[in-house]
Amino acid sequence: MISKDEILHVAELANLKLKDDEVDNFVSQLGKIVDMESNLASVDTDGVEPTYNMGDTSTTFREDKGIHTQTREQMFENVPDSENNLIKVPTIVDKEDDE
Amino acid sequence: MNYLNETIDSLHKKLSDKELTSKELTEKTLNGMKDKEKDISAFITVNDDATKDAEKVDQEGINGPLSGIPIAIKDNIVSNGIKTTAASKILYNFMPVYSATVLEKLEAAGAINVGKTNMDEFAMGSSTETSFFGDTHNPWDFDKVPGGSSGGSAAAVASGEVVAALGTDTGGSIRQPAAFNGIFGIKPTYGRVSRWGVIAFASSLDQVGVMSKRVEDSATVLSTIAGHDDHDSTSSEKEVPDYRANLNKDMTGVRIAVPKEFWHEGTNPEVIKQINAAIETYKKLGATVDEVSLPALKHAVEVYYVLASSEASSNLQRYDGVRYGFRAKDVKNIKDLFVNSRSEGFGNEVKRRIMLGTFALSAGAYDAYFKKAAQVRTLFIEEMGKVLEDHDLIMGPSTTTTAFKIGDKIDDPLAMYMNDILTIPANLAGLPAASVPAGLADGMPVGLQIMAKPFNEQAIFNAAYALQEENKFYEKIPTALKGED
Numbered sequence: 106m107i108s109k110d111e112i113l114h115v116a117e118l119a120n121l122k123l124k125d126d127e128v129d130n131f132v133s134q135l136g137k138i139v140d141m142e143s144n145l146a147s148v149d150t151d152g153v154e155p156t157y158n159m160g161d162t163s164t165t166f167r168e169d170k171g172i173h174t175q176t177r178e179q180m181f182e183n184v185p186d187s188e189n190n191l192i193k194v195p196t197i198v199d200k201e202d203d204e
Numbered sequence: 205m206n207y208l209n210e211t212i213d214s215l216h217k218k219l220s221d222k223e224l225t226s227k228e229l230t231e232k233t234l235n236g237m238k239d240k241e242k243d244i245s246a247f248i249t250v251n252d253d254a255t256k257d258a259e260k261v262d263q264e265g266i267n268g269p270l271s272g273i274p275i276a277i278k279d280n281i282v283s284n285g286i287k288t289t290a291a292s293k294i295l296y297n298f299m300p301v302y303s304a305t306v307l308e309k310l311e312a313a314g315a316i317n318v319g320k321t322n323m324d325e326f327a328m329g330s331s332t333e334t335s336f337f338g339d340t341h342n343p344w345d346f347d348k349v350p351g352g353s354s355g356g357s358a359a360a361v362a363s364g365e366v367v368a369a370l371g372t373d374t375g376g377s378i379r380q381p382a383a384f385n386g387i388f389g390i391k392p393t394y395g396r397v398s399r400w401g402v403i404a405f406a407s408s409l410d411q412v413g414v415m416s417k418r419v420e421d422s423a424t425v426l427s428t429i430a431g432h433d434d435h436d437s438t439s440s441e442k443e444v445p446d447y448r449a450n451l452n453k454d455m456t457g458v459r460i461a462v463p464k465e466f467w468h469e470g471t472n473p474e475v476i477k478q479i480n481a482a483i484e485t486y487k488k489l490g491a492t493v494d495e496v497s498l499p500a501l502k503h504a505v506e507v508y509y510v511l512a513s514s515e516a517s518s519n520l521q522r523y524d525g526v527r528y529g530f531r532a533k534d535v536k537n538i539k540d541l542f543v544n545s546r547s548e549g550f551g552n553e554v555k556r557r558i559m560l561g562t563f564a565l566s567a568g569a570y571d572a573y574f575k576k577a578a579q580v581r582t583l584f585i586e587e588m589g590k591v592l593e594d595h596d597l598i599m600g601p602s603t604t605t606t607a608f609k610i611g612d613k614i615d616d617p618l619a620m621y622m623n624d625i626l627t628i629p630a631n632l633a634g635l636p637a638a639s640v641p642a643g644l645a646d647g648m649p650v651g652l653q654i655m656a657k658p659f660n661e662q663a664i665f666n667a668a669y670a671l672q673e674e675n676k677f678y679e680k681i682p683t684a685l686k687g688e689d
């Protein structure tokens with residue numbers, strides 16, 4: 106089970122805004138999925154190390170040397186809005202409701 | 205061009221003998237695609253400049269086996285100057301300024317990228333129905349899904365649009381569509397292939413692999429794309445064998461484990477019948493077969509959906525509408541820009557996974573879900589490892605059913621997730637795994653799954669090749685394509 110409040114809280118954390126019908130859908134769908142995932146509680150994992158990473162390499166080192174990759178112009182090719190060679194975004198400090 | 209009866213070897217011979225140039229082959233390929241795409245819709249973007257690339261290869265001369273051969277690339281593998289979307293609205297206009305290492309390696313070998321294939325959005329799905337760019341159709345039955353998430357790559361190969369394609373596999377995204385389309389598909393060991401330039405879904409599970417009608421063609425392509433890459437510290441420094449040259453179909457003394465949990469009651473009996481027949485073939489060829497048990501398998505889906513969603517929620521934080529991709533209009537501040545771009549740019553399934561992952565990682569849920577799943581993963585790795593101490597291969601069905609109808613499961617996420625139960629284990633344990641055609645059930649293809657010890661892709665190629673040479677499934681023409689002629 107997962108409550109409507111929890112769904113709204115998680116959406117806030119994830120930077121997602123859900124429409125009302127999406128919220129209802131998620132309450133029922135995520136509830137079922139989370140219930141399924143809760144079966145994990147029945148597994149005895151006392152003293153078992155978690156596996157967070159894969160791969161047969163440990164920390165790797167490389168020479169501390171700059172590598173030439175993309176140019177500034179190339180990096181700007183996908184920027185939706187720019188001015189004076191800078192990325193343009195809307196107001197960061199909101200004047201209206203002074204968050 | 206129709207690739208149904210071609211192999212990389214047969215094409216290489218034609219190119220080497222100057223029977224045709226790479227430019228001609230590429231033109232024929234693009235024309236063939238134009239024809240078949242009406243029914244299949246396997247591609248999101250066709251590379252219209254492919255013939256120019258082919259001309260360049262012609263000028264430089266045909267060298268290695270992939271020189272001048274057109275290949276398709278899944279659309280979550282970035283390609284310099286060719287739109288790459290991961291089938292998402294949020295990247296609908298994204299134009300990469302570099303290529304993934306796998307693509308660079310293919311191009312260095314002279315392969316021609318003819319286009320970017322359709323997939324589930326950000327590779328999240330098992331049917332290619334979550335793509336922002338529409339459905340892909342199964343060449344065995346146009347009303348059925350091609351599987352997913354590499355459904356476009358699978359359908360492009362199965363319909364003869366290309367001889368081979370790259371896919372990616374996080375929980376079965378190469379093997380399940382390979383099974384549904386009656387082709388071979390291999391997910392290598394975690395770390396065998398560089399993930400540099402592959403749009404991240406779940407970084408501890410993602411791996412690039414190959415799909416083709418013939419086992420030997422995937423062997424050629426995998427040897428080309430595998431190996432260490434300075435850009436991906438999880439890529440292994442182990443030497444890459446020449447899988448094609450080392451192909452050996454002798455199964456004498458090969459020890460095969462069949463986990464009884466893979467024969468569970470939910471699996472279609474017609475699928476089981478084909479898998480049992482394939483296992484019998486291996487016995488006849490001299491292999492020994494033992495039944496084993498993997499008790500943790502019943503938790504595989506749970507572990508996978510906690511871990512994969514958690515990693516995805518973290519990986520997908522980067523999509524915020526600022527530096528690239530879709531940007532929402534009419535926003536009053538930067539927070540709105542992030543939230544609206546994400547809310548309008550991501551599809552339902554992607555939002556669902558982000559929500560699940562954010563939940564599993566949130567304060568209060570972390571220990572019970574994320575950490576717990578990571579611990580059960582350890583148990584799972586140990587269990588699989590133990591079976592592989594005494595066996596060379598683990599075999600079972602790739603999927604519980606054959607391809608289902610478009611629209612049948614899309615509204616029931618849990619049913620869709622359960623599709624992955626047989627393919628997830630290899631990803632959780634980082635093992636190499638493949639699906640090879642075993643036969644038909646009710647007229648639709650069935651795939652046999654083969655898993656091996658880490659970095660023993662050769663054992664998989666050999667076993668798959670042995671079965672291929674017995675059942676010659678590649679001679680079968682997909683049913684819906686026959687109706688076309």
